[in-house]
Amino acid sequence: MRFSFLCRACGETHTGMPSFGADAPWLVEQMAPAERETRCQLDSDACIVDEKHCFVRATIDIPVHGSDEPFSWGVWVSLSSESFDAWDACFNDARRAHIGPFFGWLSTQLPVYPATLNLKTRVHLRDDGMRPYLELEPTGHPLAVEQRDGITAERVAELYVRLVHDA
Structure with missing residues (x-):
């Protein structure tokens, strides 16, 4: 059964x-x-700033009680040059989950939490892209x-309201 919830802000059921x-x-x-243009190489999966600060896009998956599907935050994490090079070397490989994990600093401020910048993380690669x-x-x-x-599903609905309707 697909996850759905009734939104208390708009009254719609979101599936x-x-x-x-x-x-x-x-x-x-x-x-x-203009500064981004000169300092950044940014695509949908990676970012390099000033040719030395390396970031990759990742997810923080939050288990949802009663659902097989997690709630996911799309975030960025900084990696050392060595870890970034290892990530880059296997980026197009179908099987890469055995590489790493890598240490990283969370580089996204999530709006519904106290400061999330620079939380310590372990970056786990996954297979199949x-x-x-x-x-x-x-x-x-x-x-x-x-x-x-x-x-809980109620927390998912609360996050949705705060991020979509209260933004």
């Missing part, structure tokens, strides 16, 4: 697990468009707690 994400690392989002997933350091940060313990 399918929502997901939200950032188009670029936080550092890049702070730049003026799927984006990497992040394992947050097991701390008391609300995002780490939700990743570890999961969330």
Whole structure:
């Protein structure tokens, strides 16, 4: 059965697990468009700033109680040059989940949580062209707690309202 929820803000029933994400690392989002042009190489999967700061797009998957499908945040994570090179070397390989994991710093500020920038992560590659997933350091940060313990369907609906209707 597909996930669905009744939205308390608009009264509509939304079908399918929502997901939200950032188009670029936080550092890049702070730049003026002209500055981005000269300092950044940005595509849908990777970003390099000033030819030295390396980022990859990943997901933070949050288990949803009673659903087989997680709630996913599309985020960016910084990697060391060495880790980025290893990620890049296997990017087009169908089988790459055995490579890594890599240490990374979360480089997306998620609007419904206290500061998420620079949370410590482990970046796990996945097979078949799927984006990497992040394992947050097991701390008391609300995002780490939700990743570890999961969330309810009601929490998914709350996140949807806050991100779509309250934005």
